[in-house]
Amino acid sequence: MSKVDRQLDDDVAKSLYAKHQKIYPREVHGKFARLRVLAVVVLLGLFYGLPWLQWDGRQAVLFDLPARKFYIFGITLWPQDFIFLAFLLIMAALALFFFTTLAGRLWCGYACPQTVWTEVFLWIEHAIEGDRQQQMKLDKSPMSANKFRIKLTKHAAWILFAAFTGFTFVAYFTPLRDLAHRLFTFDLSAWEAFWIFFYGFATYGNAGWMREQVCLHMCPYARFQSAMFDKDTLIVAYDEKRGEPRGPRKRNLDYEAEGLGACINCTMCVQVCPTGIDIRDGLQYECIGCSACIDVCDDVMDKMGYEKGLIKYTTQNTVEGNPTKVLRPRIVIYALILLTFASAFIYTLAVRVPLQLDVMRDRNTLFRETNEGQIENVYTLKLVNMDENDHEFNLSAEGIEGLEMKLEQEKILVKGGKVLDLPVRLRADEADLKERSSTVYFQLNAVDDEKLNVKEEARFIGPRK
């Protein structure tokens, strides 16, 4: 056995023996838990709902990969519009920087797909296996018919939900109605089936099995978000000065007189934590800022008749007794860059002309002399009508004295969302050519819409001077 093999075996063994402890997050109720439920409902509602929406007789949001067109409500984007996608990605990244600096792992706690889907999987698990105690008991008990039945039900429910998720995902890329029809007639293409399975499997694995492991080990954002933190970033923190020394006590005891802090050491904050940490040990990179521990601790404080907020959203500066600044250079700069990109994006989208003209010169001959002694150049024009409606166009060419244009067809008609290849010949007198290669311009105008026009430059080549 080579060294490498042995190393590999060691690794496998280690990971098998030091098996990670399953975390059973206890259910929480409270202000922030409600907020998260709201986030889950809204975000997943959007995800599962959008593909069903119709607009103008087609799916409202459809990234039609087979046809290479993106439909987003009234807008149709072509691969030529890639810039918009790039804009969106940059804006998303900037927004993430901005909110992370401001409010820490807000994204992780409420909006990350990993969090959102895990939440739903936890609900399903809870509905089938019962609460935290029941789940732990069930997992410890030996396999029995009953245990098998419960586990089977849970996984079946998970798989069903994951499969529906995969189906919805693919419905963003190929029209949902067709897809549903083909699904029920067992007529899916291999690729569609593959992606439904792939996305469904990833959902099932990540939200059912991996859960906090994804955040701890796999997520790139979790790794570099601490670089965006400063002392004024919102974090979840335990008030050590107030809480320590911790310890159990009777309900009405004057704990301060006994030399105790406000923490009754009930470990509820640990039990609810989805990443299984103890927030009382200080800020840790595992903390995804889900605020479950805030909710549960507030509850405990309430029951004890203490003031709430032993664990709360705060900043490093507040914890250290310094004032917290919201408007700091970093925040302002991120906000400004974000604003600039957003305006540029909206502007470019507003002035976008859904028409494109590509000019290709005939590759074989540079030019030709006609019987009348004129110089002729041949081009192929590619007209891309990126609008959804059919249009008729007028074409003209200019740039040389007495330039003549010859078309093979009278009317230039391009259907909505279609491309037309149009052969065009330009003729000019040699006397009018000032150089061997002159610049000419093709101007394309829609007959029924004056805003729909483009101008494209091309070369006209003549004999050597």
Next chain:
Amino acid sequence: MTEIENKKRSLSGIQKTIIILWLSFVMAGIATGVFFSAIDPDALSACVTFPEVSRMGAYTIGFLLFWLLTAASSFITKYFLNS
């Protein structure tokens, strides 16, 4: 944020493998997006002879190839850094 940085993380081989696969998955996704918005697979098969595949198929194969590439590069890097 000293508490955050001081924490030593030791990862098992399987965990490392999963991390590499996942991150190269993300990268392959981005690469596929950029590549195929510039190049239409139908136009591609006009100049190179491919067995007949649909555009969806071409995207999928393209993605898997990119993934293979990014994952391979990461695995090789990991191997060299370890030895």
